[in-house]
Amino acid sequence: SWAFARSRRLPLPPGPQGKFWFGNEEILPWEHPWKEFVNWSKTFGPLIYLHAYGRDILIVNEASAATDLLETKSTLYARRPTWSMVALTGRQDNIVFMDHTDRQKKARMLLQAAFNPKAQRSWGPILEEDTTSLMLQIAQSPELFKQHIRRYLGSFITQFTYGTKVEDHVLDLGDEISVHTQQALRPGRWLADAVPLVLSNISVLYFPDWFPGMAFKRWARDARTKFMEYTARPFQQARSSILDGTEMRGMVPDTLNDIIAGTSKYKEEELISAASSIYTAAVETTYAITMSFLILMMAHQDVQERAYREIMSVTESTRQPLLSDMAALPYIDAIIREVHRFNPVAPMLPRSPVQTDSYKGYRIPQDTWVIFNIWAMTHDASIYQDPHQFMPERHLPLGHESSAKDPRDFAFGFGKRICPGLNLANVQMFLFVSQFLATFEIRPPLKDDGNEEEVVLEYTSSFVSLPLPFKCRIIPRSGNAILY
Numbered sequence: 193s194w195a196f197a198r199s200r201r202l203p204l205p206p207g208p209q210g211k212f213w214f215g216n217e218e219i220l221p222w223e224h225p226w227k228e229f230v231n232w233s234k235t236f237g238p239l240i241y242l243h244a245y246g247r248d249i250l251i252v253n254e255a256s257a258a259t260d261l262l263e264t265k266s267t268l269y270a271r272r273p274t275w276s277m278v279a280l281t282g283r284q285d286n287i288v289f290m291d292h293t294d295r296q297k298k299a300r301m302l303l304q305a306a307f308n309p310k311a312q313r314s315w316g317p318i319l320e321e322d323t324t325s326l327m328l329q330i331a332q333s334p335e336l337f338k339q340h341i342r343r344y345l346g347s348f349i350t351q352f353t354y355g356t357k358v359e360d361h362v363l364d365l366g367d368e369i370s371v372h373t374q375q376a377l378r379p380g381r382w383l384a385d386a387v388p389l390v391l392s393n394i395s396v397l398y399f400p401d402w403f404p405g406m407a408f409k410r411w412a413r414d415a416r417t418k419f420m421e422y423t424a425r426p427f428q429q430a431r432s433s434i435l436d437g438t439e440m441r442g443m444v445p446d447t448l449n450d451i452i453a454g455t456s457k458y459k460e461e462e463l464i465s466a467a468s469s470i471y472t473a474a475v476e477t478t479y480a481i482t483m484s485f486l487i488l489m490m491a492h493q494d495v496q497e498r499a500y501r502e503i504m505s506v507t508e509s510t511r512q513p514l515l516s517d518m519a520a521l522p523y524i525d526a527i528i529r530e531v532h533r534f535n536p537v538a539p540m541l542p543r544s545p546v547q548t549d550s551y552k553g554y555r556i557p558q559d560t561w562v563i564f565n566i567w568a569m570t571h572d573a574s575i576y577q578d579p580h581q582f583m584p585e586r587h588l589p590l591g592h593e594s595s596a597k598d599p600r601d602f603a604f605g606f607g608k609r610i611c612p613g614l615n616l617a618n619v620q621m622f623l624f625v626s627q628f629l630a631t632f633e634i635r636p637p638l639k640d641d642g643n644e645e646e647v648v649l650e651y652t653s654s655f656v657s658l659p660l661p662f663k664c665r666i667i668p669r670s671g672n673a674i675l676y
């Protein structure tokens with residue numbers, strides 16, 4: 193078309209000069225690339241083009257460009273680029289990494305139907321109860337808080353996905369595949385993932401194991417086998433229970449009953465891949481945001497105090513906060529927004545245009561890895577004043593002035609691939625944050641001299657970014673009705 197011919201003549205966006213016939217491989221950052229890319233913008237502006245490992249790469253550091261490309265041209269950018277690690281670890285059936293095909297769209301519809309605010313009526317009360325039990329577990333063994341939180345997240349999501357409590361073994365497997373996904377998806381690694389998909393399938397998969405450097409092939413095979421087991425096992429268990437006539441509620445049983453009755457628009461294999469895509473996408477992200485909340489509270493005692501007073505003014509210390517209290521707890525909501533802003537848990541997300549596009553006088557070649565830098569957007573000083581300060585108050589409406597833009601408009605992605613779990617994530621985060629702050633104080637460990645240690649806020653560089661492991665003291669608030 194005319195527009196297409198014209199866009200082919202446009203220049204590429206500015207970016208670092210590559211070496212003669214090589215590209216920009218050497219300068220690609222490995223640690224917190226999202227921060228380094230913000231520095232690059234000082235020289236090149238908000239759109240930065242580079243070429244590395246035979247790929248066109250475009251870094252987008254600006255929220256308005258994300259809206260223009262991912263929302264206004266949502267169909268053009270609905271594709272996620274794929275890379276060899278995805279296939280090597282068996283994740284090509286995971287809806288997070290699939291192209292935006294009919295199958296992917298149907299899987300998204302299944303998830304959206306299961307987790308939207310209307311469906312919440314069936315799982316909201318269970319989540320309220322689960323969260324209260326979690327607080328009791330943390331009170332009993334605060335030193336195990338991380339394990340308790342992971343189990344709470346994993347067992348709720350699998351129960352609601354498959355309709356039954358799954359065995360501990362399956363939850364362990366879920367955690368193991370999450371580690372593999374995190375390793376395979378380290379953002380530095382995507383870019384260094386030089387072998388195109390088709391070639392890697394032929395060459396890497398068929399090299400013998402003893403071939404030098406093939407340790408990762410064994411690693412990938414193990415990752416693939418475990419993912420396949422995770423995909424099959426809980427689904428088959430749910431299926432046999434349904435065939436035995438057990439009453440169950442959840443995404444899999446609700447849909448499978450219709451499939452068996454011949455009244456569903458979904459196929460069984462679509463349901464299987466939708467279901468097995470949930471665990472890592474849900475647990476890693478919510479775990480990361482929960483850990484980030486805890487360390488930020490430890491660093492900001494004043495915020496905890498203010499939140500506690502707000503909660504007590506509503507519950508009067510007679511009960512735990514519930515979903516029906518959400519509207520009465522604006523400061524809790526402000527804390528949650530600020531935690532999402534301070535370190536968005538999925539800081540960079542990749543998309544790829546299905547045909548050559550033009551934007552602001554530049555050409556964006558078909559198949560470019562367009563990397564949307566969410567961290568850059570939530571640290572843009574023109575949107576958030578003093579972006580490196582943790583300040584929940586910025587989200588409270590002040591008289592006639594409206595509050596800052598909701599960072600969750602960035603943190604859950606955009607357009608056709610926006611996170612289908614966002615309602616569940618928001619609800620779960622509200623329950624966790626409000627019940628935790630109603631029940632406990634979190635403080636830094638004590639030094640030998642009796643003073644509290646300094647809190648160091650450091651985050652991982654992985655695809656889902658969370659605080660580096662930290663120690664803390666979790667102290668029950670006296671007079672709390674649920675504990676005493």
Ligand code: HEM
Pocket residue numbers: 272287288289300303307469470473474475477478481537538541603604605606607608609610611612613614616617
């Ligand atoms: C704090 C919690 C969470 C955050 C910050 C988060 C963030 C994101 C982001 C940024 C994306 C990429 C969106 C895009 O490409 O535009 C995404 C995709 C996705 N999320 Fe979440 N998420 C969270 C929780 C969940 C939960 C609880 C579930 C499941 C119930 C879930 C399921 C998914 C799935 C399946 C995708 C892939 C969608 C697709 O590629 O079409 N997420 N999420």
